[in-house]
Amino acid sequence: xxxxxxxFFIMIxxxxxxxxxxxxxxSTEEVNEGDAIGExxxxxxxxxxxxxxxxxxxxxxxxxxxxxxxxxEHIGAEEFKEYxxxxxxxxxxxxxxxxxxxGSLREQVESTQLGEIDITMQPSAVxxxxxxxVKVVDLPYLLPNDYDAIFEIFDGELGDELLERxxxxxxxxxxxxxxxxxxxxxxxxxxxxxxxxxxxxxxSMEAEVLLAQYEQWGANPVGVPYAEVYNSLQxxxxxxQENPLQTVILQNFYEVQDQAINSYHGTMTYLLMTxxxxxxxxxxxxxxxxxxxxxxxxxxxxxxKIDMEDEYIEELENMEDxxxxxxxxxxxxVFREASLPVHEEEYDEEWQQDYLQxxxxxxxxxxxxxxx
Numbered sequence: 001x002x003x004x005x006x007x008f009f010i011m012i013x014x015x016x017x018x019x020x021x022x023x024x025x026x027s028t029e030e031v032n033e034g035d036a037i038g039e040x041x042x043x044x045x046x047x048x049x050x051x052x053x054x055x056x057x058x059x060x061x062x063x064x065x066x067x068x069x070x071x072x073e074h075i076g077a078e079e080f081k082e083y084x085x086x087x088x089x090x091x092x093x094x095x096x097x098x099x100x101x102x103g104s105l106r107e108q109v110e111s112t113q114l115g116e117i118d119i120t121m122q123p124s125a126v127x128x129x130x131x132x133x134v135k136v137v138d139l140p141y142l143l144p145n146d147y148d149a150i151f152e153i154f155d156g157e158l159g160d161e162l163l164e165r166x167x168x169x170x171x172x173x174x175x176x177x178x179x180x181x182x183x184x185x186x187x188x189x190x191x192x193x194x195x196x197x198x199x200x201x202x203x204s205m206e207a208e209v210l211l212a213q214y215e216q217w218g219a220n221p222v223g224v225p226y227a228e229v230y231n232s233l234q235x236x237x238x239x240x241q242e243n244p245l246q247t248v249i250l251q252n253f254y255e256v257q258d259q260a261i262n263s264y265h266g267t268m269t270y271l272l273m274t275x276x277x278x279x280x281x282x283x284x285x286x287x288x289x290x291x292x293x294x295x296x297x298x299x300x301x302x303x304x305k306i307d308m309e310d311e312y313i314e315e316l317e318n319m320e321d322x323x324x325x326x327x328x329x330x331x332x333x334v335f336r337e338a339s340l341p342v343h344e345e346e347y348d349e350e351w352q353q354d355y356l357q358x359x360x361x362x363x364x365x366x367x368x369x370x371x372x
Contacts, residue, residue, distance in 0.1 A: 057093040059286060064097040064108050065121040065270075071246070072308060073121060073177060073270065074098050076301025084293040092286060113170050115275045119290075121177055124269045125207035130169040133352060134162060136359065137176075137269045139343050140213040141336040145264040147306065149366040150178065158362055161355070166271070172279040174294040177301055179244050179268030180309055185257040186240035187233065190323070192331055194218060194338045203229055203241035209346050210242075213265075216342050217335075233257060244268050245312040254322045262313075262326040265335060272298065336371070 063080065067073040074096075081094035102108055102117060105126040111117040113130065128135035136142070143150050153159060154176045163173030184191055184202075191197060198218040204210045206223045214221040224232045224241075232238050234256040241253070242265075248254055272294055279287060316324040327335070347356050360372040 056090055059088075059092045059282070061092060061094045061118045061290075062097065062102075062116075063094055063119040063121075064100075064102040064111075064117050066100045066105055066108070067098055067121075068250075069098060071098075072301045072304035073179065075304045076177065076297040077121070079300040080293045080297035083296050084289050087289050087292070088286070092289065112273065112275050115278055117275070118278050119272070119274045121270045121272045123179075123205070124271055125205050125210060127166070127169075127171075127271050127273075128207060128209070131166050131171070132349075133165040133168075133355070134271065135207070135209045136162065136347055136352065136356060138207060138209045138266060139347060139356075140209075140216075140265045140339040141332070142343065142359070142363075143267055144363055144367045144369070144371065145181070145332070146367060147178070147302075149363065150267070151302070152366055153359070153362050156362075158355075158359060163271075163273075166273055167276055170276050171273040172276045174272045174274065174291065175298045177270040177272055177298055178305065179270055180246065180305055181262065181264050182242045182244055182266050182268055183248060184240060184242050184261045184263050184265070185248060185253055186259045186261075187236070187257050188259070189239065190259055190325070191261045191263070192327070193334050200239045201237070203232065203238045209342065212342050212346050213339065216339060229253075230256065242266075245309055245316070249312050249315060254316070254319060258322050260316055260322055260324045262324070263335065264327065264332060265339070340372070 061084075063077060065073060065077060077096050077098065081096055084092050084094060100108070103111060105122055106129075108117060108120045109122050109127055109130060112120045124134050124137045128138070137154075154162075159176060163175075166173040186200065189196060189200060194217040197214070200219045201222050202214050202219045203224045204214060204221040211221040222238050224238060229241060230251060230253065233241065233253060240257065240259075243251075243253070248257075248260060254260070274290070279290065282290070313324070316322060343356060347353065364371055
């Protein structure tokens with residue numbers, strides 16, 4: 001897709017946003033898969049960050065994501081913009097569109113695939129319907145409770161190999177932006193083992209691996225649009241949900257859930273990716289700057305994420321109306337053993353099985369533990 005179509009797409013979308021804002025403050029947009037600082041979601045009232053490109057800018061990059069302005073992910077996106085604009089001496093200009101301003105999560109993936117968005121950052125669970133192989137990072141109890149080990153593996157050859165698989169969907173994968181470990185939250189149910197989840201209705205994203213995960217544990221996965229999650233929890237439509245620490249805090253889920261279980265069963269993993277043809281059509285020096293800017297921004301976002309997690313854990317621990325609990329190593333092992341059948345059943349293609357075994361080996365080597 002050409003530059004003219006891309007600008008037309010953005011112009012039409014922004015006009016629609018202005019019209020919605022003027023309609024008595026009533027929001028009619030529904031985000032079907034998003035959680036703020038979880039899967040991602042609209043933080044109403046926050047403005048976008050499109051700015052007028054300098055006259056000498058030869059390349060204008062459209063960068064979309066789902067996180068609010070205060071999130072570590074947006075801090076990283078701002079670093080990407082600052083780095084590449086400065087390093088290119090103004091030859092490259094970046095327009096940031098946070099808060100799902102260019103559509104729902106799936107719509108942003110589709111628009112990137114079509115070339116209407118240049119760069120996007122989306123949860124692997126949302127990308128997996130387009131490229132099945134990337135669902136590996138959402139397998140329950142695959143990744144260890146060790147950020148250093150996770151980063152070492154996915155910033156290395158195995159991570160690069162998985163990013164290359166994105167080319168099947170017309171994407172160029174650049175890096176993994178980790179949104180933190182997901183917690184399980186419930187109302188009135190203390191979860192210490194899979195048996196505690198029998199019959200629970202748990203809100204989940206519409207992703208094959210996540211649905212299978214809950215079924216394996218004996219729970220009933222229920223697809224609930226993000227805009228309805230809080231009310232669904234409050235009204236008992238679902239018993240619980242999963243998301244990183246920040247979502248529990250910033251979306252006020254602690255008001256309608258009284259149990260927060262740090263189960264370490266998986267991470268919210270974002271893929272930073274571009275339209276493949278767009279990337280390959282850039283001059284070599286600009287391609288290199290995009291790669292360098294992503295790496296720099298990824299590190300900034302990760303550092304901010306880790307710092308914020310400590311603050312949010314302390315905040316949850318000090319709340320009187322919610323019980324924060326971390327599973328013990330022994331409890332985690334029971335969950336891991338119960339979860340392994342999902343690995344075999346859901347990641348069952350020949351390439352996938354080979355890749356998964358090499359991933360097992362790398363995780364065990366990095367952690368020094370016999371996990372699988």
